[in-house]
Amino acid sequence: MNSANDGGTNNDLPWASVFDAGANIRALSAIQADGFRAASELVERFVRMASAGLEGTGSPPTSATRPADERNADLFGATGLEPLVTSWWAMADQFLRVGAPQNEQAAVPIVPSLDLASAQANGRLYLETVVPGTATAEVWLHNGGPVDMGKVRLRCSDLLAHDGTTIPARTMRFEPDIIPMPARSSRGLTVEVEVSDDLPSGRYRGTLVADGHPDIWLAVEVAIKPLLP
Incomplete structure (x- = not known):
C-alpha cells in the first residue's frame, strides 16, 4: 500500500500544494517581484534612450555634428526628459484604452x-x-x-x-x-x-x-x- 495513504496524509501528492496558503502567497509575491523588475528595467531603458538622444547607439552625438540644444532631441525635436515623459504617457494611454470598458452599443431610445x-x-x-x-x-x-x-x-x-x-x-x-x-x-x-x-x-x-x-x-x-x- 502507498506510504502516503498509510500515514493518512496527502502531502506527497503533486496537487497538494494547491491547498497550501503559504505556498500560494509566496508564488504571488514572486509574480509581483517579477513585474516590478520588468517595470524597473523598462524605466531604465527609457532613461538611457533619453540620455542617448534616441539614436540607438548608446552615446549622444558630438557638438560638432549637432548643436548642443539638440543633443538629446528625438525625431520630433523634444529634448531632455521630454522623450521619456512622452513615451511614458503614450504607454499609459495604451494601458488605459485596453482596460477601459467599451461602449459598443448605442443608447436605446425610451419608448413613450x-x-x-x-x-x-x-x-x-x-x-x-x-x-x-x-x-x-x-x-x-x-x-x-x-x-x-x-x-x-x-x-x-x-x-x-x-x-x-x-x-x-x-x-x-x-x-x-x-x-x-x-x-x-x-x-x-x-x-x-x-x-x-x-x-x-x-x-x-x-x-x-x-x-x-x-x-x-x-x-x-x-x-x-x-x-x-
Whole structure:
C-alpha cells in the first residue's frame, strides 16, 4: 500500500500544494517581484534612450555634428526628459484604452409610455414629417396593478411653435381612440397628426394626457421639415 495513504496524509501528492496558503502567497509575491523588475528595467531603458538622444547607439552625438540644444532631441525635436515623459504617457494611454470598458452599443431610445397604476410617464412622444404629410408614432399604456382601470381615452393639447403658429388638437388622431385597460395589462396605440401644406416648417410642442388620470402627462413634439432642403 502507498506510504502516503498509510500515514493518512496527502502531502506527497503533486496537487497538494494547491491547498497550501503559504505556498500560494509566496508564488504571488514572486509574480509581483517579477513585474516590478520588468517595470524597473523598462524605466531604465527609457532613461538611457533619453540620455542617448534616441539614436540607438548608446552615446549622444558630438557638438560638432549637432548643436548642443539638440543633443538629446528625438525625431520630433523634444529634448531632455521630454522623450521619456512622452513615451511614458503614450504607454499609459495604451494601458488605459485596453482596460477601459467599451461602449459598443448605442443608447436605446425610451419608448413613450404612461403607467396608469403608478402615475408615471416615460420618454416623450416624437413625430416627424414633411409638408404636407402625416406624422405617425406609437405610445404605450401600462396597468401593472391589480385593479381594472376601465376604458381610457387620450387627449392632446394644441401644438405650439416658437412663432405662435399652432397645430390644432383636432388634427391629432388615436387608433384605437378608446383603450380598455384591465388589471396587469399593456396596450399600444398609434398617434397620427395631419400636417397641411400651409404650415411652416419647425417644431411644434404640446402635452398628452389620459382622461381620468390627472397626475400623468407626456410631452409631445412634432417636427415638420420642408419638402426640399
